[in-house]
Amino acid sequence: MEQRHFSGKSHWYHETQSSLCPADVQPLVxxxxxxxxxxxxxxxxxxxxxxxxxxxxxxxxxxxxxxxxxxxxxxxxxxxxxxxxxxxxxxxxxxxxxxxxxxxxxxxxxxxxxxxxxxxxxxxxxxxxxxxxxxxxxxxxxxxxxxxxxxxxxxxxxxxxxxxxxxxxxxxxxxxxxxxxxQGLPVRWLPGLDTLQDAPAELFTTAGASWAADLPAVELRYAQTEQLEVLSISQPLRPLQGMSWLLAHDAPALCALSQLIRLLWQPAPTQTDEQTLVMLLSARINGSPSCFTEAALLWRGDSGLPDAVRNGERALQAWSHNHPRERAIIQAVQMLTRAPDRFSAAHIQPLLEQGFSASQALRLLVSSGLFGWLNRLKVGLGSQA
Structure with a gap:
């Protein structure tokens, strides 16, 4: 392949085969x-x-x-x-x-x-x-x-x-x-760009999926003081159970993630069904069966919801027809998960109409980004079956 002796970093779509950048290269902003x-x-x-x-x-x-x-x-x-x-x-x-x-x-x-x-x-x-x-x-x-x-x-x-x-x-x-x-700011929308496609339904046919790491975890006998300290914080957090010893390879990153989970994730029994619904939707779209199983165990509402989410868009639309509050959450989370660049005030308005305050809507939707982070850790670092 021909080598490229210029830098393409002055715009968003940078060249992956670049040499040392010239001193005069400037970003767009x-x-x-x-x-x-x-x-x-x-x-x-x-x-x-x-x-x-x-x-x-x-x-x-x-x-x-x-x-x-x-x-x-x-x-x-x-x-x-x-x-x-x-x-x-x-x-x-x-x-x-x-x-x-x-x-x-x-x-x-x-x-x-x-x-x-x-x-x-x-x-x-x-x-x-x-x-x-x-x-x-x-x-x-x-x-x-x-x-x-x-x-x-x-x-x-x-x-x-x-x-x-x-x-x-x-x-x-x-x-x-x-x-x-x-804040009602305009969004960037370019026709023709693909949105994130939902994971195949076949991944969710087996109930009770579990996760196993495909990389070696930190061994207790070799663990450093910083790793042991952050493990004492992260291990009690339910979303990190089973992953902490692997994530401890980067103790500062695990500490940062643990702090966000403690501040944005409500553990049982204070876990709300609204946040559990967000967990289900995020896991289903991103393709993390073990996260889906965990969320289904936490769900305390209508027993038909986990199967509706599992079975895909049509089943979920049918279920949400008689659940307007959950429908508002579903529509907002789906758009934010699939196409954050197209997420606008119009997608938050149904939540406000259902009685959510601006702060409540913010926390709920931001938690979908946190669950997406956890979904990708499960997918990227291990196997689920």
Whole structure:
């Protein structure tokens, strides 16, 4: 393949085979690099900031953990700043939320890219392909996909961090999309772009699906103090049970995720049926049978709902016909999960009409991004049957 000796990072759709970038390359919106790491350039009222500050602070911490200003690369941690930011931009492109694309394109532009050797090109191509697939079609990821990451030099630590990063960008995209919708800001919509397709129904035919890691977890005898400390926080959290020892390969990322779960996920018995419905929808669309099974066990409402979600769009529409409150949630979560770039104020309005406050609607919808993150960790790091 012909080597490309120029950088394509001055626009969203960057060239994956790029050499060191020229000094004069500028992103389309250079000032976007200096925006708040999570809220970007969205202006919130003092009341909103005060009410949502805890989880916003945790989300900002997750961003700074996964996408720091500089990265110390070594044999066990090979993901450079360029690798991380190019992955963030790739995933942002999949979801199409313009603020996200502007931000990560602006941060990527000044980064020195890899050399133009065959090995570097293959590595970057493989990373980009995996990130795009896990973001847009999670069910395409399997053990062969993980093996390909290993073949291009990613360690187990790298693979865990990589999957955490992809999950976080999906969460970030949906949080920003909800904030924009609540403020009535116009959305970007380009005809012809595919939306996320629901996972095949065959994945959900077996009740009681469980999850098993396909990568080695941290062994207790080798665990570092930081890992043991974060495990004491993460293991009691139900969404992370069974995954914590694997995710502990990147202790700071696991800590950030645990904090967000504690702030946005309501454990039983305070778990609301509304949030359980969001869990069911997210798992069904993204293709995580074990997450679906977990949500079905938590559901305390109409017994027909889990089967309706399992059986697909027509069955769910029929069930929701006599459940207007749940119907409003279903329509909003489906749009936000499948096409966050098209999510607008019109999709939040039915929730407000059903009695949700703006803050309640925000928390419920942002939690769908969190569940999507967890879905992708299950798909990316293990097998479900």
């Amino acid at each position: 250079p000032e976007a690099a200096h925006a708040d790491r999570f809220l970007l350039d969205l202006a919130l009222s003092p009341e909103q900031l005060a009410e949502e500050q805890p989880w916003i602070t945790a989300a900002r911490s997750a961003s700074e953990t996964l996408l720091p200003e500089s990265v110390c690369v070594n044999r066990m941690h090979t993901l450079s700043s360029y690798d991380r930011l190019s992955t963030a931009l790739t995933v942002a492109q999949v979801y199409g939320v313009q603020r996200l694309c502007n931000h990560y394109a602006a941060r990527l532009a000044p980064q020195p890219g890899p050399d133009s050797s065959r090995e570097s090109n293959r590595r970057l191509t493989q990373i980009t392909q995996y990130a795009r697939q896990l973001a847009s079609q999670p069910t395409l990821i399997d053990n062969a996909s993980r093996t390909q990451l290993d073949e291009v030099g990613l360690s187990v630590n790298d693979i865990v961090t990589f999957n955490q990063l992809i999950g976080f960008i999906g969460f970030h995209a949906r949080a920003v999309a909800v904030w924009q919708a609540l």
